[in-house]
Amino acid sequence: MKEIIVWLIHTPAGTIGLVAATVALFTKKGAALHRKSGTFFTISMLIMLISGFIAAFLKESTGDMLLSVVVLYTVFTAWLTVHHKKNETGFLEQLALVWIISVGIAAFFMNFSEREVGTPNLYLFWASFAVVCAMGDVRNLYLSGLSGIQRVIRHVWRIGFSLIWAALAFTDKIVKMGGSNVKEMPEEQMLYIVAVPTIFILIIILYWIINILFFSRKKFGSYGG
Incomplete structure (x- = not known):
């Protein structure tokens, strides 16, 4: 499949x-x-x-x-x-913000739970990337x-x-x-x-x-x- x-x-x-x-x-x-x-x-x-x-x-x-x-x-x-x-802006921008914050939180906790060699650093990268994106989304919403x-x-x-x-x-x-x-x-x-x-x-x-x-x-x- x-x-x-x-x-x-x-x-x-x-x-x-x-x-x-x-x-x-x-x-x-x-x-x-x-x-x-x-x-x-x-x-x-x-x-x-x-x-x-x-x-x-x-x-x-x-x-x-x-x-x-x-x-x-x-x-x-x-x-x-x-x-x-x-x-x-509209509801979809708000949804996108919730989306990327959720991804960031998930990646942050995966960073501590994943035991594969090299993988934890990758999760930490995605968590950091999510923070940067979320900041941009907050600014976008704040400025309408x-x-x-x-x-x-x-x-x-x-x-x-x-x-x-x-x-x-x-x-x-x-x-x-x-x-x-x-x-x-x-x-x-x-x-x-x-x-x-x-x-x-x-x-x-x-x-x-x-x-x-x-x-x-x-x-x-x-x-x-």
Whole structure:
């Protein structure tokens, strides 16, 4: 059952998400094609993550389940950021805050209960990440929604974070199709496989953040009216 979910739902959805994200990254921001590809990315990622959570549950992988709900949160809140008009929030933003706080609390306690080598530090990372996200959500709610550059930056970094994990998941599936397993590879080879897509996406996201902050402030300053 798990393999059916992974190969018939999870992997195809992730592939569509990566294609849609590529189109969105290299098209004019705010244009019709950018918005449509962004919608395809969001829907595909939600399908990929929900199916991934189910597969992780079936194989009793707590770490993968936690990763699924964290990335599901970043995709969802990235979409929410541009779904509303500027300076507008609603029940879904409040729900997202409760969501990430719950994830952070769960990860914090998992940090003390998990005995697998190396895993506790990972849970502590997710707990810390949840705190950072929750602080951003509280600020967003306090201001009744962001506008202009702040709004765009919130959308970009959350999409970028989500895209990194989508790319890593895609890489993992490609490796498995070749009859290998990333977790069983030599450390240097695994680092190379993980680093290439991560660094590539980080460069693109940093480019857009720098471009928005220093070269396109006027263009994005009134975004989302």
